[in-house]
Amino acid sequence: MTSMEQQETLTANGSGRRGRSRDSRLKGPSDKKRSLAxxxxxxxxxYLTISDLLPTKEAITSALHGQLPIRIYDKGERIFPVEQAEPILFLVRTGAVNVFRKAPSGTRYSVKNLESxxxxxxxxxxxxxxxxxxAEALVLTELAIIRPPEFEAMIxxxxxxxVNLVRGLGSRLVEVEKQHEQAAFQTIPARLATLLLRMASSENMVKGIxxxxxxDELGVYRETVTNAMAELKKAGLVAVGRxxxxxxxxxxxxxxxxx
Incomplete structure (x- = not known):
């Protein structure tokens, strides 16, 4: 093979690899990433419960004051999104609700279950x-419907x-600002440390990841994570197994x- 042919082969192979790389990026998030998301x-x-906002049954009764419309949903019935988009909240009175995300393929990824x-x-x-x-009803479920006028009347x-609503929103705002600051200014090893601390079990272990x-979670390349993990391992901060x-x-x- 001549030097010119070798160069053409290398160029073709390189282009193929880049093409495959671009194709993989165009496929969208993997199932694992969608599950993590x-x-x-x-x-x-x-994340809010009525007891977070109103600590006693008397306070709940006084605030609600019997003014909220009630709707009963059968098992498997869709709750959200509603047919006509509007600001709306639901308070679970009885039953249970499954919150999930759906991929374009139709695959469902469970987020959490909500109870009374x-x-x-x-x-x-x-x-x-x-x-x-x-969101859909897991079982026969009774919900109170709260629209902006009702919520403002409750307040x-x-x-x-x-006061409790402002406190809750304030603490979450601080957490969001902290995450933004970390993403902007922390080194990758520091961001990795943050993630590991958040995901670790009570035995200080992170499994199955x-x-x-x-x-995918940090929004960086796998090689970047491998290098950062090696730094933490070399410093004696983590041990890495399969x-x-x-x-x-x-x-x-x-x-x-x-x-």
Whole structure:
């Protein structure tokens, strides 16, 4: 083979690899990444309960004041999205609700189940959103329907509800700002430490997750995660096994976690 032919072969092979790389990016998120994304929504959807806002039964009775319309949903009946898009919240009175995300292929990824007392829905002005998730009744379920006028009336009747809502939204805003700051200014090893601390079990272990899964979660290349993990391992902070990461020194991980 002449040098010119070798060059053409190398060029063709390189183009093929780049083409395959572009094709893989165009396929969209993997099933594993979609599953991780759904799990990450669990702390963002339906995080409020009526007891968070109103600590006593008397306060709940006073605030609700029998003014909320009630609807009963059969098992498997769709609750959200509603037919006509509008700001709306639901309070689970009895039964249970499954919140899930659906991929373009139709595959469903469960986010969480909500039970009596949970509040969920789409009312961005009060910090509540479904972030593209859907909801259906797991069993025969009774929901109270809360639209903006009803919610504002509840707030006016109960200063406690207003204060607790502001406190809850304030703490979540601080957490979001912290995450943005970490993404902008933390090194990759520090962001990796943050993720491992968040995902670790009570035994300081992270199981069933690959470097690619971590890369998808952090929004970086797998090789970048591998290099960062090697740094943590060399420092004696983690031990890495097959789909298992053990946190050897959680306190030091917390220290490098801070920006």
């Amino acid at each position: 759904a799990l990450s929504l669990a702390s963002k959807i339906g 007392g949970a509040v969920f829905g789409e009312m961005p002005e009060y910090g509540q959103t479904m972030l593209g998730a859907e 006016s009747r109960s200063p406690t509800l207003a 690959s470097h690619q899964d971590i890369a 789909r298992r990461i053990t946190l050897l020194d959680p306190q030091r991980l917390v220290e490098i976690d801070s920006v």
